[in-house]
Amino acid sequence: MFKDLFQKKKYAVVPSERTKRDIPEGLMNRCPKCGQIQLSKELEKNLKVCSGCGHHYRLNAWERIAMTLDEGRLFEIDENLVSEDPLDFPGYASKLEQQKANSGLKDAVVTGEGEIGGFPVVIGVMSFDFFSGSMGSVVGEKVTRAIERATEKKLPLVLFSTSGGARMQESILSLMQMAKTSAALAKFHEQGGLFISVFTDPTLGGVSASFASLGDYILAEPGAIVGFAGRIVIEQTIRQKLPDNFQTAEFNLKHGQLDKVVPRKEMKAILTKLLDMHAWKGEPADVQ
Amino acid sequence: MSSELPFERPLAELRKKIDELKHFGAEKQIDFSDEIARLEERYKQLESEVYGGMSAAQIMHMARHHQRPTSLDYISLIFTDFVELHGDRVFADDLAIVGGLAKLNGMPVTVVGHQRGKDTKDNIQRFFGSPHPEGFRKALRFMQQANKFGRPIITLIDTKGAYPGDTAEERNQSEAIARNLLEMANFGVPIVCVVIGEGGSGGALALGVGNRVLMLENAIYSVISPNGAASILWKDASKADQAAEAMKITAKDLLEFGVIEEIIPEPQGGAHRDKAAQAESIKEALWRNLQELGKLSPDELREDRYRKFRKVGRFGTAELE
Ligand SMILES: [Zn+2]
Numbered sequence: 001m002f003k004d005l006f007q008k009k010k011y012a013v014v015p016s017e018r019t020k021r022d023i024p025e026g027l028m029n030r031c032p033k034c035g036q037i038q039l040s041k042e043l044e045k046n047l048k049v050c051s052g053c054g055h056h057y058r059l060n061a062w063e064r065i066a067m068t069l070d071e072g073r074l075f076e077i078d079e080n081l082v083s084e085d086p087l088d089f090p091g092y093a094s095k096l097e098q099q100k101a102n103s104g105l106k107d108a109v110v111t112g113e114g115e116i117g118g119f120p121v122v123i124g125v126m127s128f129d130f131f132s133g134s135m136g137s138v139v140g141e142k143v144t145r146a147i148e149r150a151t152e153k154k155l156p157l158v159l160f161s162t163s164g165g166a167r168m169q170e171s172i173l174s175l176m177q178m179a180k181t182s183a184a185l186a187k188f189h190e191q192g193g194l195f196i197s198v199f200t201d202p203t204l205g206g207v208s209a210s211f212a213s214l215g216d217y218i219l220a221e222p223g224a225i226v227g228f229a230g231r232i233v234i235e236q237t238i239r240q241k242l243p244d245n246f247q248t249a250e251f252n253l254k255h256g257q258l259d260k261v262v263p264r265k266e267m268k269a270i271l272t273k274l275l276d277m278h279a280w281k282g283e284p285a286d287v288q
Numbered sequence: 289m290s291s292e293l294p295f296e297r298p299l300a301e302l303r304k305k306i307d308e309l310k311h312f313g314a315e316k317q318i319d320f321s322d323e324i325a326r327l328e329e330r331y332k333q334l335e336s337e338v339y340g341g342m343s344a345a346q347i348m349h350m351a352r353h354h355q356r357p358t359s360l361d362y363i364s365l366i367f368t369d370f371v372e373l374h375g376d377r378v379f380a381d382d383l384a385i386v387g388g389l390a391k392l393n394g395m396p397v398t399v400v401g402h403q404r405g406k407d408t409k410d411n412i413q414r415f416f417g418s419p420h421p422e423g424f425r426k427a428l429r430f431m432q433q434a435n436k437f438g439r440p441i442i443t444l445i446d447t448k449g450a451y452p453g454d455t456a457e458e459r460n461q462s463e464a465i466a467r468n469l470l471e472m473a474n475f476g477v478p479i480v481c482v483v484i485g486e487g488g489s490g491g492a493l494a495l496g497v498g499n500r501v502l503m504l505e506n507a508i509y510s511v512i513s514p515n516g517a518a519s520i521l522w523k524d525a526s527k528a529d530q531a532a533e534a535m536k537i538t539a540k541d542l543l544e545f546g547v548i549e550e551i552i553p554e555p556q557g558g559a560h561r562d563k564a565a566q567a568e569s570i571k572e573a574l575w576r577n578l579q580e581l582g583k584l585s586p587d588e589l590r591e592d593r594y595r596k597f598r599k600v601g602r603f604g605t606a607e608l609e
Contacts, residue, residue: 079608086545086602087536106606137601144598166489166511168520171535172547175511176600178490179497182469183597190474206511209450209490213466228461228490229452233516237452247457257460 031055047264056221056264058201060103061110061127064160068268069114069123076112078145083107083138085169092169095131103130107138108163111146116158117272119279122150124159126200126207132164135206139167140177143211147184156194156275161212165205165230178210185214194278196271199226199249199258217274219262220249226257293349296557299338302331339556342506345529347538348514350506351486355560357567359386359401359444362484365567366574367392367399375426379459382423383414384451387430392442393575398434400427400495401444404485418451421464424494428468431475440478440578443495448513450491465494472497473593476586480577482552482570483507483539484559499593500577501547503539504566505554509547510537547600550577 029040036052043050047067048057059067066072085093100106108130113122124146126133143159150157166174188195197215199208202225209228220226227247235242245251249261262270292300306327313320342350350356363370367390375381387400402419405411419427427443434441450461472479481498487509503509510517514531518524521531536542539551552573555562584592 080605082604082606084602084604087534089534137603141601141603168512168517168535170602171511171537172509172542172545173601175489175493175509176547176597178466178493179469179473179597180600182466183473183497183594186470186473187594189470206490208462209465210469211466213460213463214470226462227457228450228465229457233452234454234457238454240454242454246454255458255460257463 049264054222054263056201056223058128058162060129061105061125064125064200065110065114065123067264068125068158068160068271069116070118074110074112074114074123076110077149078111078142079106081107081138081142083136083170086137086173087169087171089169089171095169099131103127105130107131107142108133108135109139109142111142113149113155116268116275119156119272119275121156121158121275122146122153123157126160126162128162128164128202131167133162133203133207134164134167134174135177136167136170136174137177140174140180143177143181144184147181147188147211150193150195151184151188151191154191154193156196156278157188158196158198158271159211159215160198160200161203161207162200163203163205163207163212165207174206178206181211182214185211189214189216194275196274198262198267199224201225204228204230217259218257219260219267219270220252220258221267222249222261222263224249226252291353291355291560293346293353295342295346295349296338299331299334302327302334306331335556343529343533344508344536344538344541345514345532347506348486348508348528348532350558351508353558353560356485357559357563358406359403359446359484361563362444362567362570363390363399363401365564366571367397368394370399373430376422376429378425379422380420382420382426384417384419384447385423385427387427389439392571392578395440395578397440397442397578398430399442399444400430401484402447402492402495404446415451417447418449419447419491419494420451420453420456421459421461424450424464424468424491427495428464428471431468431472431479435475435477438477440480440581441475441498442574443479443481443498445481445483445487445492445495445509446485447488447491448486449488450494465490468494469497473597474590476589478578478581478584478589479593480574480581482574483509483548484570486513488513497593497597499581499589499596500549502550502552502570502573502577503542503548504552504559504570505539506558507539508532508537509539509542510535545600545602 030037031050033055034053065074109126111124195215196217197212199220225247252258370390371388373388386403390399402417404417405414479498481496481501483503515525515528518527518531542548559566
């Protein structure tokens with residue numbers, strides 16, 4: 001039934017020019033971590049994970065959607081929301097235009113409905129290539145509407161986060177998005193909703209200190225940097241150099257902050273497994 | 289340490305002149321009363337000029353004044369029977385957060401606030417009012433107690449932000465802040481928050497999800513400290529004054545954005561000039577707001593809080609191709 005409903009709606013099938021835009025020009029690609037040179041085509045086939053060292057390249061929202069949703073199909077919602085310049089902040093309006101042109105996105109999150117392993121979900125995917133994934137009024141509003149949609153339709157919620165933090169140019173309005181999204185999640189959780197939060201590289205500040213940390217299950221991609229304060233600020237505060245692995249997913253796992261570090265290749269399978277466990281409404285199977 | 293801020297200097301100089309004249313007149317037994325009256329008149333005029341048109345940067349410096357009253361000052365002036373409580377029950381007692389039980393006009397409440405230090409030594413043990421995760425968890429524990437026992441919650445906000453250190457990260461600063469936002473949204477008791485000094489970032493908001501958020505006239509509230517914004521945007525922390533103007537951090541701005549409900553006036557020249565009077569006006573505002581909220585059921589209080597935060601944000605809609 002859900003599928004029928006689906007087909008009547010307009011699909012945003014992942015636009016190929018948008019996904020291609022982020023793939024490095026040329027045929028070859030050098031891994032920023034280990035320096036291995038590989039064919040761009042091969043890298044893409046490998047879900048943008050280095051075959052040499054396992055480095056997970058950053059993905060934009062549409063690449064992530066293509067890998068996560070069944071047939072890469074998203075019924076996008078609220079795609080028309082755009083940032084304004086409510087504070088008349090120096091340089092903000094022009095920077096927004098530039099970010100739109102560079103990323104092909106209207107803001108730093110894409111939201112909608114789709115299916116993962118056959119299970120319908122409400123999904124939100126952030127994109128670091130738009131304004132460093134920063135959260136202003138639009139990101140806060142779109143995430144809140146996605147949460148409210150999941151609450152209303154009693155669907156599981158999956159959010160992939162990546163963000164440099166709050167969008168300074170919207171000052172207090174961006175800070176308040178933390179409270180807005182968290183309050184929406186409070187209602188969602190009260191109702192017994194399932195929220196799977198996935199941290200990707202990097203997620204910091206206002207996003208990690210609000211909705212992204214409020215999942216029933218919290219997953220992260222290998223090597224993803226996740227924390228509240230940024231490395232430079234912390235090093236200035238404590239007047240010490242931090243270890244290389246500080247704030248990595250593996251470091252955070254060790255400190256009890258995550259449920260699981262999940263390689264990109266296994267992400268969809270893990271999500272499907274979790275969704276399946278929560279979709280089960282039947283009787284226990286006969287035990288022999 | 290001198291108490292006047294740079295922009296207050298003309299006032300201090302005039303005051304000094306008046307005092308000197310008085311002193312000189314008394315010593316030499318000369319009557320300067322006409323001259324003194326004229327200068328006092330001039331002083332009043334200058335005072336309304338200086339304080340009437342304060343810039344955002346000047347307000348920021350006022351909010352950070354070293355003599356500005358702290359949470360503990362207000363707690364002792366506003367409430368009776370304060371019983372201070374400690375610790376998060378898990379890791380430590382973060383002294384950047386203070387709180388406990390108290391009575392407001394005879395009514396038991398839970399009060400919790402950020403606490404800056406009185407001097408350098410005090411500041412060091414209180415991390416300049418910047419909480420670690422255990423501080424936010426301590427505050428949460430107090431608020432959960434209030435929720436359980438049906439007491440109103442009053443929070444006093446005064447911090448540059450959450451402590452940005454390695455140990456704070458190891459204990460999950462993000463989760464501690466996020467958890468408070470979620471839990472505060474869910475409480476079925478009235479919550480009134482007052483920004484008394486500096487409301488910096490997520491560390492401020494972690495005590496800030498109230499039905500009513502009030503702000504002292506010369507308090508500030510922003511997503512990042514103007515110093516931090518200046519160093520990120522212009523690679524120059526000394527441009528904090530400029531950032532303060534651009535970021536719209538004053539009580540007036542926030543009232544206009546619908547982020548706060550009320551501005552509590554300060555004595556001329558700032559809260560530190562008359563702590564007792566300031567405490568009295570905060571007390572009046574707290575009581576009035578709690579009286580109003582007391583009429584709402586737990587569900588209505590939750591819904592009221594949801595609506596308040598749900599509507600914040602400004603954006604447009606684009607035509608779709
Ligand atoms: Zn590599």
